[in-house]
Amino acid sequence: MPQYVLVINPGSTSTKLGLFVGKKQVKLVTLAHTTTELAPYATILEQKDFRLQLIHQFLTQQQIALTDLMACVGRGGMMRPISSGTYVVSPAMLADLRSAKYGEHASNLGAILADAVAKKAGCQAYIVDPVVVDELTPVARLSGEPNWPRRSAFHALNQKAVARQVLAEKGIQYEQADVIVAHLGGGISIGAHQHGRVIDVNNGLDGEGPYSPTRTGHISAMALIDYIYQQQPDKEKLKRMITRQGGLSAYLHSTDVAAAVKKAEAGDQRIALILAGMVYQINKEIAAQASVLQGHVQRIILTGGLAHSQYLTQAITEQISWLAPVTVFPGEIEMQALNAGVQRVSNHETKVKDYQTEAEVLADGRTI
Numbered sequence: 103m104p105q106y107v108l109v110i111n112p113g114s115t116s117t118k119l120g121l122f123v124g125k126k127q128v129k130l131v132t133l134a135h136t137t138t139e140l141a142p143y144a145t146i147l148e149q150k151d152f153r154l155q156l157i158h159q160f161l162t163q164q165q166i167a168l169t170d171l172m173a174c175v176g177r178g179g180m181m182r183p184i185s186s187g188t189y190v191v192s193p194a195m196l197a198d199l200r201s202a203k204y205g206e207h208a209s210n211l212g213a214i215l216a217d218a219v220a221k222k223a224g225c226q227a228y229i230v231d232p233v234v235v236d237e238l239t240p241v242a243r244l245s246g247e248p249n250w251p252r253r254s255a256f257h258a259l260n261q262k263a264v265a266r267q268v269l270a271e272k273g274i275q276y277e278q279a280d281v282i283v284a285h286l287g288g289g290i291s292i293g294a295h296q297h298g299r300v301i302d303v304n305n306g307l308d309g310e311g312p313y314s315p316t317r318t319g320h321i322s323a324m325a326l327i328d329y330i331y332q333q334q335p336d337k338e339k340l341k342r343m344i345t346r347q348g349g350l351s352a353y354l355h356s357t358d359v360a361a362a363v364k365k366a367e368a369g370d371q372r373i374a375l376i377l378a379g380m381v382y383q384i385n386k387e388i389a390a391q392a393s394v395l396q397g398h399v400q401r402i403i404l405t406g407g408l409a410h411s412q413y414l415t416q417a418i419t420e421q422i423s424w425l426a427p428v429t430v431f432p433g434e435i436e437m438q439a440l441n442a443g444v445q446r447v448s449n450h451e452t453k454v455k456d457y458q459t460e461a462e463v464l465a466d467g468r469t470i
């Protein structure tokens with residue numbers, strides 16, 4: 103009887119794999135990929151076979167046959183904006199991810215890999231709360247340039263799962279609460295969660311919000327225009343500057359924040375200032391999202407890899423706890439959240455969603 107859910111979470115520098123039976127986590131591994139390993143692949147899509155082979159090796163090592171799998175679930179990537187939920191992987195979804203027409207992101211491989219394994223196993227493939235979950239209010243979509251509306255792209259899966267868990271531990275239902283969640287990872291996204299909907303959030307991929315280990319965050323449009331005309335960089339280089347080699351990576355040529363903190367603590371004033379700048383911008387964004395919630399902020403939650411650093415969380419908390427109580431939830435629970443999404447539809451607690459139908463709703467001009 104097939105009982106295992108295979109969870110696949112492709113990141114820019116790793117592939118996380120998990121096996122679950124019901125809610126129980128049976129195995130979780132993180133396979134780190136070095137820059138050299140990924141260097142031969144010009145695009146994220148080209149990494150598919152490399153990562154697929156690792157998945158099959160993992161299943162063999164765990165002595166799991168394909169017939170033991172009841173479902174495969176992957177982290178959902180850059181597609182048309184859709185509502186929060188569990189989606190069946192469909193041909194329309196795969197076509198959008200393969201063409202990367204909504205942008206390149208390591209998570210684009212989630213549905214593609216889940217589909218490849220599921221097809222061989224003869225089971226269903228899903229994604230849950232992809233990075234394009236869009237619950238923005240109409241007013242939040244306005245940017246100041248009608249041709250360039252703001253779009254929602256953020257750590258939806260982890261933000262919602264962590265908020266749900268932190269609030270449940272305090273006896274509060276997520277759908278009843280107003281909270282701000284700051285996902286502090288390689289990228290940083292800070293969302294205003296109002297009664298279970300993320301009504302505004304900075305889009306770090308589009309150059310919004312604080313700088314992070316890999317992203318510039320908000321930058322001057324004029325400086326960018328001058329740079330383009332003077333240096334004439336190609337489009338890929340520019341995107342890389344803003345989304346992969348910006349922020350701490352640009353200042354320090356490293357995204358190793360624990361190492362940077364150590365140097366700052368040892369007296370390196372330049373690094374201390376750069377880290378202080380990131381803290382400053384994180385708190386500015388939290389305060390901005392508080393105004394979106396009109397000051398009704400029950401809690402601020404700090405999560406993601408950077409939340410492991412007491413140096414950073416203490417600095418953030420000291421400067422923002424005037425606004426609301428702060429809870430630190432280090433790391434992420436994306437693997438558990440992906441499995442939970444599959445369990446909810448398997449147990450008929452929620453209905454599985456179809457990408458085509460959901461995306462068409464938005465294409466009609468209606469907001470979700």
Ligand SMILES: Nc1ncnc2c1ncn2[C@@H]1O[C@H](COP(=O)(O)OP(=O)(O)OP(=O)(O)O)[C@@H](O)[C@H]1O
Nearest residue numbers: 286287288289315357358359360406407408410411
């Ligand atoms: N103990 C620690 N102290 C300080 N920084 C840490 C610590 N552990 C991890 N980090 C930092 O966290 C960042 C990675 O966070 P995380 O693992 O959440 O990111 P990711 O999964 O690569 O990207 P994202 O969260 O944007 O999807 C790195 O910059 C890393 O240096």
Ligand SMILES: CCCC(=O)O
Nearest residue numbers: 233255256257289306
């Ligand atoms: C699009 C998901 C969030 C991020 O990587 O910045």
